[in-house]
Amino acid sequence: VDASGLRVDLLAATSADAVIVTAAHQYPLGGVLPADRRAALVAWAEARNSLVVEDDYDAEFRYDRAPIGTLQGLAPAHVAYAGSASKILAPGLRLGWLIAPPQLVEPLAAAKVSADMGSAALDQLAFADVLERGELDRHLRRMRSIYRRRRDALLSALAEHLPTLRPTGASAGLHVVAWLPAGLDEDRVVSNASAAGIGISGLRPRRIAPGPSGLVFGYGGIREDAIRPAVRRLAEVLRSAA
Numbered sequence: 001v002d003a004s005g006l007r008v009d010l011l012a013a014t015s016a017d018a019v020i021v022t023a024a025h026q027y028p029l030g031g032v033l034p035a036d037r038r039a040a041l042v043a044w045a046e047a048r049n050s051l052v053v054e055d056d057y058d059a060e061f062r063y064d065r066a067p068i069g070t071l072q073g074l075a076p077a078h079v080a081y082a083g084s085a086s087k088i089l090a091p092g093l094r095l096g097w098l099i100a101p102p103q104l105v106e107p108l109a110a111a112k113v114s115a116d117m118g119s120a121a122l123d124q125l126a127f128a129d130v131l132e133r134g135e136l137d138r139h140l141r142r143m144r145s146i147y148r149r150r151r152d153a154l155l156s157a158l159a160e161h162l163p164t165l166r167p168t169g170a171s172a173g174l175h176v177v178a179w180l181p182a183g184l185d186e187d188r189v190v191s192n193a194s195a196a197g198i199g200i201s202g203l204r205p206r207r208i209a210p211g212p213s214g215l216v217f218g219y220g221g222i223r224e225d226a227i228r229p230a231v232r233r234l235a236e237v238l239r240s241a242a
């Protein structure tokens, strides 16, 4: 995986028969899987008769880019599309949905029953009602502008107080990754930030191979007016960690 997502050429060299991708907004770096790699991924799945799980976890929130078509639409027989209420409404709901290739629908339903006997019926009915009344669309429209303002506040505070950090993947979602300048230890920055009352995480726990250091700024749960003071405080932390 790199900033624009999956390296399909490397995937083809493995014996994998399924792959999970966050094609619309790679988690955590935020890249969009480009059209040529989408086509290569679909060609790989078709040639190997394998499965792509498309985890579309946050793409309803996009700010300055056009919507991106799903992989599932390109190859419905080989892609299982997964969506979740977690980012668009509330993580506590624990509701999600799958559009799966037809031959997987029954086995998936059986697996869900053996895992937990199915999700809570009342929660599903309430969610269906929210959808039918158009409330989710209204909620998304409202939240898109709130999250965009938080994202803009974060980017402008980073540019002002931490100009040596390089943000990436900010065009969608509820988080921004910023690369740390060489010489700053990610773990040290994260633990010093925590000691200063700033909850932030690094890229290292999300890596399967070593790579450059970076910080993951989640702005889904922070008030807009709290962002700038927190970034200013983080800049002090970084100066003391340097």
Ligand SMILES: Cc1ncc(COP(=O)(O)O)c(C=O)c1O
Binding pocket: 022, 027, 055, 057, 084, 085, 086, 087, 091, 095, 096
């Ligand atoms: C990459 C990714 N996929 C999916 C999800 C949603 O997971 P769940 O629906 O279990 O809350 C998240 C939530 O943070 C995520 O970051």
